[in-house]
Amino acid sequence: xxxxxxxxxxxxxxxxxxxxxxxxxxxxxxxxxxxxxxxxxxxxxxxxxxxxxxxxxxxxxxxxxxxxxxxxxxxxxxxxxxxxxxxxxxxxxxxxxxxxxxxxxxxxxxxxxxxxxxxxxxxxxxxxxxxxxxxxxxxxxxxxxxxxxxxxxxxxxxxxxxxxxxxxxxxxxxxxxxxxxxxxxxxxxxxxxxxxxxxxxxxxxxxxxxxxxxxxxxxxxxxxxxxxxxxxxxxxxxxxxxxxxxxxxxxxxxxxxxxxxxxxxxxxxxxxxxxxxxxxxxxxxxxxxxxxxxxxxxxxxxxxxxxxxxxxxxxxxxxxxxxxxxxxxxxxxxxxxxxxxxxxxxxxxxxxxxxxxxxxxxxxxxxxxxxxxxxxxxxxxxxxxxxxxxxxxxxxxxxxxxxxxxxxxxxxxxxxxxxxxxxx
Amino acid sequence: xxxxxxxxxxxxxxxxxxxxxxxxxxxxxxxxxxxxxxxxxxxxxxxxxxxxxxxxxxxxxxxxxxxxxxxxxxxxxxxxxxxxxxxxxxxxxxxxxxxxxxxxxxxxxxxxxxxxxxxxxxxxxxxxxxxxxxxxxxxxxxxxxxxxxxxxxxxxxxxxxxxxxxxxxxxxxxxxxxxxxxxxxxxxxxxxxxxxxxx
Numbered sequence: 196x197x198x199x200x201x202x203x204x205x206x207x208x209x210x211x212x213x214x215x216x217x218x219x220x221x222x223x224x225x226x227x228x229x230x231x232x233x234x235x236x237x238x239x240x241x242x243x244x245x246x247x248x249x250x251x252x253x254x255x256x257x258x259x260x261x262x263x264x265x266x267x268x269x270x271x272x273x274x275x276x277x278x279x280x281x282x283x284x285x286x287x288x289x290x291x292x293x294x295x296x297x298x299x300x301x302x303x304x305x306x307x308x309x310x311x312x313x314x315x316x317x318x319x320x321x322x323x324x325x326x327x328x329x330x331x332x333x334x335x336x337x338x339x340x341x342x343x344x345x346x347x348x349x350x351x352x353x354x355x356x357x358x359x360x361x362x363x364x365x366x367x368x369x370x371x372x373x374x375x376x377x378x379x380x381x382x383x384x385x386x387x388x389x390x391x392x393x394x395x396x397x398x399x400x401x402x403x404x405x406x407x408x409x410x411x412x413x414x415x416x417x418x419x420x421x422x423x424x425x426x427x428x429x430x431x432x433x434x435x436x437x438x439x440x441x442x443x444x445x446x447x448x449x450x451x452x453x454x455x456x457x458x459x460x461x462x463x464x465x466x467x468x469x470x471x472x473x474x475x476x477x478x479x480x481x482x483x484x485x486x487x488x489x490x491x492x493x494x495x496x497x498x499x500x501x502x503x504x505x506x507x508x509x510x511x512x513x514x515x516x517x518x519x520x521x522x523x524x525x526x527x528x529x530x531x532x533x534x535x536x537x538x539x540x541x542x543x544x545x546x547x548x549x550x551x552x553x554x555x556x557x558x559x560x561x562x563x564x565x566x567x568x569x570x571x572x573x574x575x576x577x578x579x580x581x582x583x584x585x586x587x588x589x590x591x592x593x594x595x596x597x598x599x600x601x602x603x604x605x606x607x608x609x610x611x612x613x614x615x616x617x618x619x
Numbered sequence: 620x621x622x623x624x625x626x627x628x629x630x631x632x633x634x635x636x637x638x639x640x641x642x643x644x645x646x647x648x649x650x651x652x653x654x655x656x657x658x659x660x661x662x663x664x665x666x667x668x669x670x671x672x673x674x675x676x677x678x679x680x681x682x683x684x685x686x687x688x689x690x691x692x693x694x695x696x697x698x699x700x701x702x703x704x705x706x707x708x709x710x711x712x713x714x715x716x717x718x719x720x721x722x723x724x725x726x727x728x729x730x731x732x733x734x735x736x737x738x739x740x741x742x743x744x745x746x747x748x749x750x751x752x753x754x755x756x757x758x759x760x761x762x763x764x765x766x767x768x769x770x771x772x773x774x775x776x777x778x779x780x781x782x783x784x785x786x787x788x789x790x791x792x793x794x795x796x797x798x799x800x801x802x803x804x805x806x807x808x809x810x811x812x813x814x815x816x817x818x
Contacts, residue, residue, distance in 0.1 A: 239780040243809070322769040324812030457783040463776050470773055582769075590772045 215515035227314035229475035254335020260383035281340030286425030306367035350378025399520030408509035430482035472560020500569035540603035553599030625652030757792035
């Protein structure tokens with residue numbers, strides 16, 4: 196049987212809500228800045244040992260549900276073919292090169308250029324020494340793929356990353372073996388579950404411009420392939436197509452763990468989750484708008500803040516974050532971004548029910564980043580979005596304040612972020 | 620504010636771009652006399668120069684070597700740096716134009732050191748240490764974190780989450796209990812990936 200991964204058939208898009216799905220699984224594009232920061236925040240919240248365990252379990256679960264949908268649609272029949280599909284799709288999503296040498300009872304998996312370990316080393320390797328493994332996502336994929344390949348229930352096997360490039364090893368190696376503890380059963384949060392929650396969509400100001408740019412950018416993103424390493428490098432960042440469930444499950448599991456065990460730290464954890472979104476927005480949106488491809492798509496940035504906000508709104512949609520719309524804007528003072536739902540809020544309601552306050556942290560941080568990019572970056576100087584620029588802009592007192600005034604997670608009809616000047 | 624008479628010590632020395640006087644082991648700028656281009660970064664440079672000498676001492680220690688007053692010369696295409704320890708509590712750093720021969724840089728460095736040694740006699744060994752002790756250890760640990768954390772803008776939030784100590788308590792480090800301080804120290808080591816803090 197020939198394996199066929201037909202991207203066009205497996206990929207689907209809900210245009211009115213700007214959600215993307217691959218094999219009916221919610222997916223989003225995210226850069227290494229976001230990925231590393233989010234994982235690090237879970238490390239900070241739980242300590243490295245518990246964090247690695249949680250992140251691996253969440254990746255295991257997310258990839259199990261994903262591959263269970265995907266593999267039957269590829270024509271793969273034998274375990275070897277199914278494992279091959281998992282390797283191919285992992286690399287095609289920009290996560291690096293994963294090799295699975297596993298049997299029904301487990302075995303070895305190896306990784307080269309794995310997105311997390313490799314980019315951690317690139318970004319932080321010369322600054323700090325890491326003391327725990329970085330590739331929970333690859334570990335989760337490896338164990339899930341083995342279970343799917345051999346028709347095993349989720350949680351039959353367990354995985355540990357034994358060597359990691361981020362710790363100085365030449366290659367990442369994963370040992371997979373029979374699980375000692377059962378994994379709690381879980382149901383996927385897929386396309387059906389997401390659609391069930393979506394209400395009517397709406398548009399906002401500058402809709403024609405946003406729609407045109409978002410469509411062009413989404414088409415462009417569809418043409419991007421990973422390189423021979425299984426990485427996607429562009430716009431000054433490493434990009435992954437990632438499972439939204441992974442982001443959501445690590446964030447909310449850790450957050451609610453903190454709420455139970457250290458409630459005084461709940462707010463600071465929220466701030467760090469927002470910071471993840473801010474890093475994502477600033478670096479990725481900034482990198483995209485400053486790129487030659489953007490110039491071809493929307494023209495070179497002139498420095499007009501509104502133009503940047505419109506561009507960022509289109510990028511948010513193209514990356515699969517949701518139907519971001521501009522509802523209000525007063526230059527230098529006030530900005531309102533509204534969406535009929537985000538990949539965060541739809542997941543939260545499905546898995547955790549209603550919350551007492553907003554739970555769209557990527558949405559909050561991303562919106563704040565839009566305003567910063569619009570008002571604090573000199574686009575005429577063709578800025579490089581380096582850690583030095585980031586640090587120089589955001590080390591001092593915050594100039595803007597952000598608040599999620601409405602959120603589907605707390606029962607509202609839409610999610611809304613308001614960003615206001617602090618007066619500094 | 621000038622503490623020492625550095626302009627007098629530098630007078631007549633060709634190709635000199637700056638002098639940094641740094642207290643050790645806390646790597647803080649004590650005094651400086653530098654060109655404007657170096658002025659803005661002088662606090663940060665002091666910390667890095669201090670680390671440079673500390674790392675070199677560690678290298679020598681591991682190699683079984685020892686030098687009572689270590690000297691280091693760093694050459695780049697546009698600058699020549701000469702670092703000299705002075706007693707156990709000061710580090711002097713001289714920045715010269717790259718055109719100056721290394722031997723001359725060492726000679727001028729030694730001469731200026733002799734002049735400054737005389738001026739620094741008023742600052743007895745130990746007196747600075749006592750002053751440093753007045754700054755609580757917690758404050759020094761937090762300064763260390765801010766200086767070396769890869770994302771300094773968020774380092775205090777990370778520390779608060781790791782330790783469970785609210786931000787407002789971390790902002791008043793003198794009030795931290797010994798137990799809280801131990802948590803802070805452990806968390807800073809974790810964030811920076813180091814085994815222990817020598818601050």
